[in-house]
Amino acid sequence: MEPPNQPPRRAPDSSPQPEPPIQAQPKPPSQVSKSSLGRRLDKLLAFQGTLPSRVSALAFCESFLIGRRVLVLNRLLYAIGNPITDEALELLLTEDYPNNPFEVVTVAEKLGLRAIVEAMMRAQLGMPLQRPFGSPNVLSPWHKILLNPRQLHQLPTASIKEISTETVIGPTARKPLRLSIPIMITGMSYGGSLSLRLKMALAKGSAIVGTSTNTGESGLAPETRKLAKYMVGQYNRGHFLRGPEALSQLDAIEVQCGQGAFGGGVESTVLSAGIDDHLRKTMGLKEGEDAVIHSRHPGKDAPEAIIGLVDDLKAQYDVPVGVKIAASDFIEPDLEVVARSRADFIVIDGSEGGTAVAPPTLEDDVGLPTLYGLVRAVDWLNAEGIRERFSVIAAGGLKTPGDFLKALALGADAVYIGSIAVLAAIHTQITEVVPKAAPAQMALYTGRYADRLDVDKAAKSLANFFSSCVAEMKLAIQAIGKKSTSELTRDDLVTVDRDLAEFAGIRYAGSARKLR
Template sequence: MLLSWLAMKMMDPMMDEAMTKMMTEDYSDNPFLLVTVAEKLTPRAAIEAAIRAETGKELARPLGSPNVLSPWNKILLNPRQLFQLPTESTGQISTKTVIGPHAKKPLVLDLPVMITGMSYGGSLSLPMKIALAKGAALAGTSTNTGESAVTPEERDAAKFLIGQYHRGGWLSGQEQLSQLDAIEIQLGQGAWGGAVETSVTERKDEHLKHTWQLENGKSATIYSRMPGKQSTQDYIKMVNSMKSQYDVPVGVKIAGTDFIEYELAVIAQTKADYIVIDGAEGGTSSSPPTLQDDIGLPTLYTLVRTVNWLTANDLRDRFSIIIAGGMSTPGHFLKALALGADAVYIGTIALMAAMQAQAVKVLPQAPPSQLALYGGRMTDKLDIDKAARSLANFLISCTAEMKLAAQALGKQALNELGPADLVTVDKDLAEFIGIRYAGQIRRPRPSQTDACQQTEHQQQPPLQ
């Protein structure tokens, strides 16, 4: 009590002086100016300006943009109760997901939520990659190498491993590609504004050098184009060549942009099995804020336009669609499925779930990302098995909630969801997506009207 009293007495003169300055001084010498500047610039802009001023280099912000423009919260699911009955039991509801059903060896998963591409070395530490693979395996879904090569550790831990044939070239050749359950040709990424050149400059240990087959002193560069590819036709031939060599599903990943229909028209000329569309709200380990905040198309708009174009061109059944970028809840996943996605990729939220209770190991001295990122100062503190179980629990919990929602909607399987299961409170959004606007009254069907009239007639009292 004495210490508290002394502290308050010491603070009184300071507060009095500050209040006097704020109430009497001109703005140029008034501490309240900091408040008005923060309102104008936002704290994020001010801090990022300070970091730029310190380093003189482009920033590398982890985990993606705070600029979320996909209005998932304005879309709601439509339950049934009387005119159609809910599904009797959640045990009847299938969550089985098939990617590339026309491939010789389709990828069959227990749920439509997959771990997105986050690379060992370029993004995450090896312990975190192993944890993600183990957690995904426990839940019956896939993990993804990201822009890295296949490591024995990740391959052994994963039940289903998707590998990215990417613009850095570290995952290539028969030895690597033959280990995969699906091949993903990575031509762009939402959080990187599409496809740009970048060098992985962090210190690389001997294990990573061996994995990437890097000689001492050799740079690790991800190029804006696939090396040696000079035209659209070169890309089409590359995809078709990959498809002819492997029985597993072969997909193409691109970032969502306002040119999405033009990009899809090129992919449609290939024999790919699936398409990954990465919305601008996707995360990454480190990309410049400008590429995250100011380039690309929000995830929801990307998905709707992709499905609409494929449907209009009678191509929807040819390609599985995986949507990525900023989705984090079972509600997001369900709405994406109803809009036409076959599955969703998650990244940042998967890391948060995996680190869960272990975040206290580094807080408050460091952010939890230091447990997960390659080059993080505290990656040795990660309990791999605990992280795997936490991720699996998250995925199992999401699946359980998705099944409950599907039960309320009267569905037997998650892949039965469609636009008729959605409604929005936004009139413009309803027109764009092609779903009902909640302010529009439904008219009873003729059969329902007849049934109501018959019921009313039966309930009339007898004539006196």
């Protein structure tokens, strides 16, 4: 590429050439010193090989500024040039740490950039932070587990057409929930979390592939019920979804006792000023009434009361009734309470689960990772001889077809997904938001760009995501030599971690398999 303001190069010619006219050089911008910034941009551009011959970097920059936003680019030039002065370099290379700007680097390495930024947020706000999409502290070692293909001693499945992904939740219920795939949309509330348009997209996208969506901690919006093929309703701690009119429209009822991203059950409030008329009607709130999520179900102050609630719902409705708990080190005692009820399914929600917003401490430091919660739950149910009584749904940070398969092989009947489904639904529409705002601004009820979401486009993107995942899962199942997602077991897994092998009851890759 030729530099600006210069004619194209020609091949050398032995004939004499006329002297080119002397061209006036453009004046450098008055804001920039040629002696400092000019020389350094010359060196930088020459080093990168972007200029085949030495020209004035300031002339290059000035020609680039023509027709541009000069003020913005001048500031950019200043930001680039000012630190690259002899004085700054000398300071960086000669001064001890107390007077050296490099101290910022070592402090960031010690404390971590996230901790520093969150400390600044806390210093400004003086109140709990609200971080979207859950914790970056991912402790479930899914990447250390691999699936076992079969090739000779057992053969792969002959045809991928033989492989089934049909899933049944609550098979002993009077009206079991029969899904086409073992991937379900988890509870994400309208209002407390997502916008109505995104909830509609999730409902429509899930219907296309024959799976379910979930009300989350909200009421049942008629728009989402109309679009969804299967609707799981959360009997939540805000009591926004109760009563025969709403509950009779559901395909499954989920009694929500805890949430992984919140570390269990804690209270939260959406002020009435942030609730519009449609959401107020959906939640069954009065004018001026706040939406309050309690730490426990109001009026249910003992384990026996929760057991009674589940049993009452079972008696009144034919659909499966389940209990959702956050994974914790008390998972076995919590399961013992659930086992005393007539529940049809159990949701184990790990600490890596997402949410609209939650305090970082609850996201990062409370609860149990999804993999550990799932394994311990399934192991306890098996040890008690009651595994067949319950469908188990794993939730919390699951994001790839490989994650889904491994969770199923560890004992789950189905998996819930949330954050990854939201991002898949938004897909290229995210360009309407990023980089001028965070992606959550198109997803959340309070998002500045929530009304720009194209529901049909988002639903199609979500359906494509599901279809892609299921297609890859079928290929893996074919390699494993099975014919259904429900046939997966821990014998189909191997791990490179000895401790994980012992904990999860799967083969350690560093030991030989004995021939039978």
